[in-house]
Amino acid sequence: MYMALNLILATEAVTPTAEESGGIDLLLPAPEELIAGLIAFSIIFLVVWKFALPTLKATLQQRQDAVKSELESAEKSKQEAATLLADYKAQVAGARKEAAQIVADAREQGEAVKADIIARAEAEADQIKARAHEEVLAERERVAGDLRRQVAELSIDVAEKVVTSSLDAEAQRVLVDRYIEELGGVR
Numbered sequence: 001m002y003m004a005l006n007l008i009l010a011t012e013a014v015t016p017t018a019e020e021s022g023g024i025d026l027l028l029p030a031p032e033e034l035i036a037g038l039i040a041f042s043i044i045f046l047v048v049w050k051f052a053l054p055t056l057k058a059t060l061q062q063r064q065d066a067v068k069s070e071l072e073s074a075e076k077s078k079q080e081a082a083t084l085l086a087d088y089k090a091q092v093a094g095a096r097k098e099a100a101q102i103v104a105d106a107r108e109q110g111e112a113v114k115a116d117i118i119a120r121a122e123a124e125a126d127q128i129k130a131r132a133h134e135e136v137l138a139e140r141e142r143v144a145g146d147l148r149r150q151v152a153e154l155s156i157d158v159a160e161k162v163v164t165s166s167l168d169a170e171a172q173r174v175l176v177d178r179y180i181e182e183l184g185g186v187r
Helices: 002-014 033-165 169-186
Strands: none
Touching: 033 169
């Protein structure tokens, strides 16, 4: 150290003054300042190299790991979202398919109910027609019976007037009934 100090002092004695030297000496620092700056820089460099740089590297590594884990987490979230979206789309498609099936089933049931109602209405109409036909036949028979009775009575009245003899009423009726039967067979 003494040697460095002697060297600094010796260079000071040899160095010309600023007035005597040229313009370049104004830009360059003094040699003692240069040596002191190099020593200070070396000490600071070694302290930073020894203590600050490993801490800085560890901090940067932690930050890098944190960013990497966040990216992985974001990728997992993205995959989960894609899976949920696919599930949602599948559920929506299933719901649409189910709704279409329900509508188709409802249509089929509606058609079945419509066909059943039509079949029942036709059966009821056929029953009504059959009853009406039976009623018409019964009414025809009743009317025919009434007509026979009236014809018989008229025939008896006419026969009484024509024959002017008195036949008993029972014999006349038998005679008229036979006549009506003969007329009924002529049809």
